[in-house]
Amino acid sequence: MHQNAAKKRFVVVSNRLPISIARDRNGGLIASQGAGGLVTALAPVLKNRGGIWLGWPGTSEEGVMDMCRSFSREAGYILWPVALSDADVEGFYRGFSNEILWPLFHEFQTPCNFLPEYWAAYRAANLKFAQATATMALEEDFIWVHDYHLMLVASMLKELGKTSRVGFFLHIPFPPADIFLKIPWRRQLLEALLEYDLIGFQTLRDMRNFIESVKRVYPSAVRKGRGQVTTLTANGRSPRIGSFPIGIDYHAFAKAAGQPERAKAARDIRAAFGDRFLLFGADRLDYTKGVPQRLDALRVALERYPELRGRICLIQVLVPSREEVPQYRAMKEEIERMVGEINGRYSMPGWAPVHFTYRNLPREELIGYYLAADMALVTPLRDGMNLVAKEYAACNISGTGILCLSEFAGAAMELHRHAVMVNPFDVDGIAAAIRDGVLMDLGQRRRRMRAIRSILRRYDIFWWVDAFLQAAFSKHLEDFPPREEGYWEALEARQGPPWPTASGS
Structure with missing residues (x-):
């Protein structure tokens, strides 16, 4: 197999794929690169070096799988859709993510709806992302999970027998402990986050808030080291914790x-x-x-x-x-x-x-x-x-x-x-x-x-990616070589298709 198709790949996992899917005048599906900070940050890196981006495509309409496959060549990396049902979207995305985590992490406590069914939906959707990641990622891949929607993925990957190293980056603030601890499932969330090899935050303040929350739940937790990256030992785990302010290109x-x-x-x-x-x-x-x-x-x-x-x-x-x-x-x-x-x-x-x-x-x-x-x-x-x-x-x-x-x-x-x-x-x-x-x-x-x-x-986007990779995997951006000629042909020659079939298998 082509070396760059099999080794040292980024596997990015986020709630949404970095594309927008709409219908043209003739009723056919069309895709375009999406907007937002995460797309701005990672699309140039993946395009240059190849890799995989897993996420929900925003729709369950027929033809999405083929659309992702055709757009992947233009994007320069594989887009791998994670299928979510309407119930998933309602409970996981609109419910737990945007009626609990989003307001609370931004220190707005009034709009929060702590409904148990939202927690069940959040777990179910995170499992779907973890299963898709386990199917697609090779053991030598570096899995980078993004944002508050997917805090449970690392723990679920381990339950599925995946041993790849997994990093997590939170793009929104992490609130002070007195606010975070209002979440009824605070212990479960912290246990899941501690399963990541590296947890990245935007600022030192966010990192301090997280460490304080962990210490409140696990009083015996110990922090070792100072500065941008440190180690936190709690609940039998010792992930690295770091502050990595995201840049732009x-x-x-x-x-x-x-x-x-x-x-x-x-x-x-x-x-x-x-x-x-x-x-x-x-x-x-x-x-x-x-x-x-x-x-x-x-x-x-x-x-x-x-x-x-x-x-x-x-x-x-x-x-x-x-x-x-x-x-x-x-x-x-x-x-x-x-x-x-x-x-x-x-x-x-x-x-x-x-x-x-x-x-x-x-x-x-x-x-x-x-x-x-x-x-x-x-x-x-x-x-x-x-x-x-x-x-x-x-x-x-x-x-x-x-x-x-x-x-x-x-x-x-x-x-x-x-x-x-x-x-x-x-x-x-x-x-x-x-x-x-x-x-x-x-x-x-x-x-x-x-x-x-x-x-x-x-401190541009490439510094951000490099700093995270170095802290998480002892790798630099240069360790992920640019795509070579024949990259896509090598992917097609793999055992099994690099994209899901129309049935999602």
Whole structure:
């Protein structure tokens, strides 16, 4: 067998495959690369070196298996779909993952629904992911499981007799112990997490919160070592625990931002807004993102600093998410009401303070806005990292942009010395930061942005992957050789197909 088809492969396991599947005008299925931080992070690595990505394709329609197979060659790695029933999606994804883990890990306790049937569904779905991984992965593969949806996979792989080394990375925050311990199944979750060989977090704060939670459940737990990576011994296990702030493909974003068509798009945007001072926000519809507070801060700024009227514009992009959930629909309606109220109160001929867009922007269009914006408002109430902050700075090739960043975004741990830091709950403080941004001289803007871009260039996505692999498996990114000619042919020649059949076998 072709060496690169059999050895030293990444096997990535996440809740969703990194593709979006939709129907074309003729009713046929079409696939395109998905959006989101995890796709942005890992797709370039897998494309260059080959490997496997297992996840739910988002639908159970006929033809999905063939779609994944055909798209795999374009993507450069195998997409392996994990089939979930409607009941799985309801209890595991909408229930346990998004009505318990998501709010609680972001320190929002009110929306949590601790229903026992959600826990049963979470276990059942995690078992399906573990079974698919055990079927597809070879013993020499390195399995990397991602995020809060799949915390049980390593323990279930061991129950299935799999001996591969398995790492886990949590992309969202890990809450303080007093909050985490409210989960009725806290012990089961911690027992499962301790079965991973390495547990990675975005920040040292998240890592400390996890260690404290383990010590509260297992008082005899012992931590050895200091710094970014340490060892935690508890319940008969000694996994490594590490902080690995996720980066972006800095050079890819900077290169794309330097293309003439992107520069023209930015000029057109600025011309459309009369070359005013442009504020920019891009967020998924979610209560953790702080969009209502940001709009309230803009209102305060316009009221308190009249000189800003007619001088600034906020371009707010809101990406649709979970519109079937009443809380999310109500939030969207509240944001639209606030936009209408601010524009109704402060607009004048030729100027409105808020330009609101409710759709998912293609990356090329988003980069145009990054280039055009004088100041990015990245003000989540709580966030694991927030890659918008990093993408904006990477695209700011002029070096004159300003990053206004929440203290409670994971990115703050790296960028707090150079970004304009705000408490997202303090609307007066954000209003003052907007005013200060308008008045900031170009020299200070350049110094701040130059420092931020230097950090992002050094700690990019490839550093993140390499740091995790080194801590988890004593491997470097270079240990996974680029795909060679004949890679796909070798896969086809394996014993058994590299993709599931239409029946999912």
